[in-house]
Amino acid sequence: MSDFFATIEALPFSTWLRESNSIWAYPTMLTLHTVGLALLVGASAALDLRVLGGGKTLALADLRPLFRWMWIGFWINALSGVVLLMADASTKAAAPMFLIKLGLVAVGVVVMAVQRREVFAPSAAVTPTAKSLALASITVWFVAIAAGRLMAYPGLFFGL
Amino acid sequence: MSHWIVTTLKATSVSHFMVTSEWAWPLCETLHFIGLALLIGTVGLLDLRLLGRMRHMSFAAVHSLIPWGIAGFVINLITGVLFFVGAPDQYLANVAWWYKLAFLAIAGINVLYFETTQAQRALAIGSGDDTPRAFKVIGAVSIVSWFMVLYWGRMLPFIGNAF
Numbered sequence: 001m002s003d004f005f006a007t008i009e010a011l012p013f014s015t016w017l018r019e020s021n022s023i024w025a026y027p028t029m030l031t032l033h034t035v036g037l038a039l040l041v042g043a044s045a046a047l048d049l050r051v052l053g054g055g056k057t058l059a060l061a062d063l064r065p066l067f068r069w070m071w072i073g074f075w076i077n078a079l080s081g082v083v084l085l086m087a088d089a090s091t092k093a094a095a096p097m098f099l100i101k102l103g104l105v106a107v108g109v110v111v112m113a114v115q116r117r118e119v120f121a122p123s124a125a126v127t128p129t130a131k132s133l134a135l136a137s138i139t140v141w142f143v144a145i146a147a148g149r150l151m152a153y154p155g156l157f158f159g160l
Numbered sequence: 161m162s163h164w165i166v167t168t169l170k171a172t173s174v175s176h177f178m179v180t181s182e183w184a185w186p187l188c189e190t191l192h193f194i195g196l197a198l199l200i201g202t203v204g205l206l207d208l209r210l211l212g213r214m215r216h217m218s219f220a221a222v223h224s225l226i227p228w229g230i231a232g233f234v235i236n237l238i239t240g241v242l243f244f245v246g247a248p249d250q251y252l253a254n255v256a257w258w259y260k261l262a263f264l265a266i267a268g269i270n271v272l273y274f275e276t277t278q279a280q281r282a283l284a285i286g287s288g289d290d291t292p293r294a295f296k297v298i299g300a301v302s303i304v305s306w307f308m309v310l311y312w313g314r315m316l317p318f319i320g321n322a323f
Contacts, residue, residue: 037197045201
């Protein structure tokens with residue numbers, strides 16, 4: 001497996017990403033990753049905060065289009081994330097904080113999919129399940145952001 | 161002038177704490193990203209409505225989420241000031257930081273103009289209504305300038321050399 005990541009890291013594209021001074025290499029990928037974060041976590045948080053009691057005049061069913069923005073943000077980040085990983089594959093893939101972040105993103109996406117069914121269930125009222133899901137969603141995404149940030153500080157969080 | 165700002169700020173205990181504490185900088189960065197998501201998520205949605213998209217919602221309904229966007233902005237203002245107090249020299253010397261500030265000013269003037277002079281008119285926009293051209297311009301200026309704030313913020317370590 002570590003051979004695999006070393007091979008990825010040695011690809012011309014990965015080397016270019018890592019070593020080029022071009023603004024289109026690493027900096028642009030990081031920017032895309034931040035834009036994706038804003039769309040995914042921003043749209044998700046807007047829905048979660050509405051479910052948890054903010055903005056009561058807003059009909060929940062009207063927020064359905066937010067899911068499109070969440071998925072757009074998710075795919076921007078999945079793609080830019082793969083590219084960012086390629087640049088430092090062997091270091092990042094072995095970093096505990098990266099695996100934690102990946103796990104959190106996986107949980108976040110599952111919560112998002114379940115949420116879509118629960119929030120827009122036929123009954124108009126917000127169910128306790130919908131509230132729990134909203135709380136889980138906003139918590140998981142915020143912690144995922146923290147994990148992503150901490151990847152730049154290996155070892156800081158209890159040695160991770 | 162800028163020399164005076166740098167020496168004065170760097171002499172403060174807050175500045176010292178920001179650069180010597182292992183945790184302060186990464187924690188503020190994390191909060192800065194969370195604030196960014198709250199701001200773009202709610203203000204971006206309102207901008208889309210001003211642009212005449214997401215028309216099934218009344219303006220007032222979308223606007224009810226704005227307090228969370230303000231909360232995101234306040235989080236980012238506080239953490240942003242802490243970064244600046246921690247390392248004022250690296251920002252003042254960084255052209256990306258000045259661009260970021262310029263777009264922040266455009267976004268700020270735009271929203272203040274809108275909220276102080278157009279709010280009443282905007283609240284009358286019901287579900288299904290299109291928006292007047294002036295509102296489309298305000299929405300476009302808002303969304304473009306906030307994404308430019310994000311872009312130049314992200315460029316800080318690459319165009320200048322801020323950490």
